[in-house]
Amino acid sequence: MTRTIHFFFDFISPYGYLASTQVERIAAAHGRDVVWRPFLLGITVMKVMGLKPLMQTPLKSDYVRLDKPRMASLLGVPLASPDMRSASSVAAARAYYWTLDRDRLQAIALAKRLLHRLWVEGGEISNAESVAEEAAHVGIDRGELLAALGSQAVKDRLRDEVDGCIALGVFGSPFFIADDQPIWGVDRLWMLERWLRYGHWNRIDGG
């Protein structure tokens, strides 16, 4: 994992989207590549950790409602408020890994389009058809993708990826691993930048 930044996110996480708008700039400033690794909060947070969804957690849901727009403002990026009650990122994440096994840059382009559709346009990405629509925009064959999304191999591919995230200790979105350092949260981009700059956690006066 040495020269890359592993960027873990769930497509349905607004904080994951916010981080996606920053991670490449930060990585490039330090000569790093970004490995985009979508995963499913429904598995990590709900099944493994045994927690409720964020927006069903008293007190924290109110905080997040207030916090999302101010974080977007701080980063200078747009943030829509789509209805997330029945949102799913399973099709999006499967499509990402299926594409990744064919073309890495195409997969990243697809990820960005899906994040944009949901979090900038406030559109739908939960069903396979809307995912395929975005895929077509980056040159992926719509029919081929739709056929793949129903296959066991593609389901297993995502399952293995999510298992891999859990094995690495990833739980929230966004989550970064740079070298051996796990860093959770868009509110810790400063820590990611600091690690990339200094490679240690000793106090730096004035910084």
Place this chain on the structure above:
Amino acid sequence: MTRTIHFFFDFISPYGYLASTQVERIAAAHGRDVVWRPFLLGITVMKVMGLKPLMQTPLKSDYVRLDKPRMASLLGVPLASPDMRSASSVAAARAYYWTLDRDRLQAIALAKRLLHRLWVEGGEISNAESVAEEAAHVGIDRGELLAALGSQAVKDRLRDEVDGCIALGVFGSPFFIADDQPIWGVDRLWMLERWLRYGHWNRIDGG
């Protein structure tokens, strides 16, 4: 709440301790006072939010174990690793508010001693005797405090404070409220500083 910073923390929270080492410096730099408001995570997180204790949450507990020392290092402060399995901050918080109603500065001095005893010395603060020992060091009558800690009035005082925290939306430790802005986490001290400096969340290039 205009010219003060409300600083909410639980004595048994390492991140609350870490924030306590920074909040007065940050406040002073912006001409603000700090109102120290200890509360009980056992009520907010466990009873109101229905979540497990942090260190009993899979994945997150491993992350926090790794994160605490690096956060202490970043801030340049010591951090002990006391055994927290049966730790309670009820006596400490009751003693704080009982003292606060008599002498604000004495109460803050007591809070700092208790945090130091637990998080720097790795000592015990769960029982009334150890709290009274620290209280004596800041000029509080040991016997008078011990008698007060058992009274219904002092129990009610803390209960009311915790209810007040919940009404304000406070859930984690540390938690800050500056003007109308709730800010959760020692990893968001940068946001607290930013708010105090600019008073808005618009993007500032280079900052």
